[in-house]
Amino acid sequence: xxxxxxxxxxxxxxxxxxxxxxxxxxxxxxxxxxxxxxxxxxxxxxxxxxxxxxxxxxxxxxxxxxxxxxxxxxxxxxxxxxxxxxxxxxxxxxxxxxxxxxxxxxxxxxxxxxxxxxxxxxxxxxxxxxxxxxxxxxxxxxxxxxxxxxxxxxxxxxxxxxxxxxxxxxxxxxxxxxxxxxxxxxxxxxxxxxxxxxxxxxxxxxxxxxxxxxxxxxxxxxxxxxxxxxxxxxxxxxxxxxxxxxxxxxxxxxxxxxxxxxxxxxxxxxxxxxxxxxxxxxxxxxxxxxxxxxxxxxxxxxxxxxxxxxxxxxxxxxxxxxxxxxxxxxxxxxxxxxxxxxxxxxxxxxxxxxxxxxxxxxxxxxxxxxxxxxxxxxxxxxxxxxxxxxxxxxxxxxxxxxxxxxxxxxxxxxxxxxxxxxxxxxxxxxxxxxxxxxxxxxxxxxxxxxxxxxxxxxxxxxxxxxxxxxxxxxxxxxxxxxxxxxxxxxxxxxxxxxxxxxxxxxxxxxxxxxxxxxxxxxxxxxxxxxxxxxxxxxxxxxxxxxxxxxxxxxxxxxxxxxxxxxxxxxxxxxxxxx
Amino acid sequence: xxxxxxxxxxxxxxxxxxxxxxxxxxxxxxxxxxxxxxxxxxxxxxxxxxxxxxxxxxxxxxxxxxxxxxxxxxxxxxxxxxxxxxxxxxxxxxxxxxxxxxxxxxxxxxxxxxxxx
Numbered sequence: 001x002x003x004x005x006x007x008x009x010x011x012x013x014x015x016x017x018x019x020x021x022x023x024x025x026x027x028x029x030x031x032x033x034x035x036x037x038x039x040x041x042x043x044x045x046x047x048x049x050x051x052x053x054x055x056x057x058x059x060x061x062x063x064x065x066x067x068x069x070x071x072x073x074x075x076x077x078x079x080x081x082x083x084x085x086x087x088x089x090x091x092x093x094x095x096x097x098x099x100x101x102x103x104x105x106x107x108x109x110x111x112x113x114x115x116x117x118x119x120x121x122x123x124x125x126x127x128x129x130x131x132x133x134x135x136x137x138x139x140x141x142x143x144x145x146x147x148x149x150x151x152x153x154x155x156x157x158x159x160x161x162x163x164x165x166x167x168x169x170x171x172x173x174x175x176x177x178x179x180x181x182x183x184x185x186x187x188x189x190x191x192x193x194x195x196x197x198x199x200x201x202x203x204x205x206x207x208x209x210x211x212x213x214x215x216x217x218x219x220x221x222x223x224x225x226x227x228x229x230x231x232x233x234x235x236x237x238x239x240x241x242x243x244x245x246x247x248x249x250x251x252x253x254x255x256x257x258x259x260x261x262x263x264x265x266x267x268x269x270x271x272x273x274x275x276x277x278x279x280x281x282x283x284x285x286x287x288x289x290x291x292x293x294x295x296x297x298x299x300x301x302x303x304x305x306x307x308x309x310x311x312x313x314x315x316x317x318x319x320x321x322x323x324x325x326x327x328x329x330x331x332x333x334x335x336x337x338x339x340x341x342x343x344x345x346x347x348x349x350x351x352x353x354x355x356x357x358x359x360x361x362x363x364x365x366x367x368x369x370x371x372x373x374x375x376x377x378x379x380x381x382x383x384x385x386x387x388x389x390x391x392x393x394x395x396x397x398x399x400x401x402x403x404x405x406x407x408x409x410x411x412x413x414x415x416x417x418x419x420x421x422x423x424x425x426x427x428x429x430x431x432x433x434x435x436x437x438x439x440x441x442x443x444x445x446x447x448x449x450x451x452x453x454x455x456x457x458x459x460x461x462x463x464x465x466x467x468x469x470x471x472x473x474x475x476x477x478x479x480x481x482x483x484x485x486x487x488x489x490x491x492x493x494x495x496x497x498x499x500x501x502x503x504x505x506x507x508x509x510x511x512x513x514x515x516x517x518x519x520x521x522x523x524x525x526x527x528x529x530x531x532x533x534x535x536x537x538x539x540x541x542x543x544x545x546x547x548x549x550x551x552x553x554x555x556x557x558x559x560x561x562x563x564x565x566x567x568x569x570x571x572x573x574x575x576x577x578x
Numbered sequence: 579x580x581x582x583x584x585x586x587x588x589x590x591x592x593x594x595x596x597x598x599x600x601x602x603x604x605x606x607x608x609x610x611x612x613x614x615x616x617x618x619x620x621x622x623x624x625x626x627x628x629x630x631x632x633x634x635x636x637x638x639x640x641x642x643x644x645x646x647x648x649x650x651x652x653x654x655x656x657x658x659x660x661x662x663x664x665x666x667x668x669x670x671x672x673x674x675x676x677x678x679x680x681x682x683x684x685x686x687x688x689x690x691x692x693x694x695x
Binding site: 398399402403404406407409410411413414417418429432436 | 589598599602634661
């Protein structure tokens, strides 16, 4: 909460408190001035102060603002003791608002939210009863009728004892019913709480429940027409418990804070004893009170979160929130927890900070498993690709050069038979045989180049890339190539990255030109093939790029594809080269 | 009049050489087919005396074509051929209704004549 807002609230509470004090002390229609004055300030300033503390500690939790509202309502209520008719009217209209706010506060403690529909309905009825119904009764009631010292009612539109009585009786019945339901809900909440939760709830529910019991008793006494010392006694007792209530809230909040410290302390102890995978998750689940807690480990090399088994995972599944945990300024993972814990960011952060070192250790394990999984998949793909490549080679040889050589054999045998009897036909057969032979040679050359280009071995990357550029149907600009020879596996990987990229450009890109850059720097070779074509390439489609990615990954390198529709395609490979 | 022949092979250069070889030795090549399905239709229509049948075809393989030709009752003399060696096919050649197998590297009109005699 900002300092100006806090100061404003404090000044308003102080001013209103002084006004209420003056109203109580100077009011002619009050027989317990001293007690009311003390209790009014106790309730008003007590709630406002503890509310400010709660709001500061948990800015996203509505408990703080609600407590402040209760404090102001408590001060406003005291204005009903004023001799001034306007101030008296304001106080009278706000007289019961504090109870609706208290119902709202108690039913929403400690999350600040009304979780069930029943809670929301009860609170709505309470607000309606203490504002709209209160106003309806007030405009028909002349307070001086039963209180000779009370000031006039400026909102009186027509005195009607019958109508005012009916409305007041209905208001009383509604109030008793709502209070009964609230007490029942608070009892059930207490009964269903865990021992840890009860430590936080105990002061609030005890004092709050007692306040409502006293209020209900006071209303029943009023409904029964009893007055005098019983009514006064109940009212004073009610005010007394209300004055204690903010401190009960404060105690509850402190206990929750203490409970958080205990949770962190217990977590640290468990982490020391923890053995094996899953122990960290279990310890965090216990510390946060969320059995469904999951851990997501950050793997920078994959720019992704993985689970403990190294499998990729989405860090924020539906209904969950991920709190990022850092260690030495770097993200190491995320605690994926129930959305309800969003109200306790301090707890989650404290627990995360306590666990960050262990989380970092487990992250390294998860990262290793993710790499192993990736390597296993890559190895399987390489083996599969190897089989497929051998099948393709066999098919290419069978369908190409082998068939031509078979035909060549037949032609030569025929030519041999005809060479003496029909020299002209024999010569024609020999010409056809030469054509077959030339064609077979060309096909074998292409095939050999696909297996491993001889020019790459003999004359290096520069010459081999020039050859690729020369054979490409799309104009290629070789921007840069390394002058020196690189290790053979690196040269081979670079060559095939460029070859595959150029093949894809020719097939799919509809490009006017391609730029190829191969630069060696800082222990890496950076290969970049960029075209000005239509873009929109999908790396998931086709096995060519995936095979290349595996080939590059086998050298601890990375292959990336950037291809947006209408903006060309860039294939980039970074390969370590010491 | 020489025997009529249907050449079944998916490589045009081989079909052309085989046609030249067979015709020079007195065979009459009545048709060519590039796959098994076309071969079955052509055999049914042309009723050749001999079918020179490559084993490796794009759709049906040569063994399947031979079995269907035999089942159809057209019963031409079937000569299986391949650029592979006969041993590559195990006992499949012996089990097929074909008259026999000649590797493409040894293929000649005389070899066919001897086989179908």
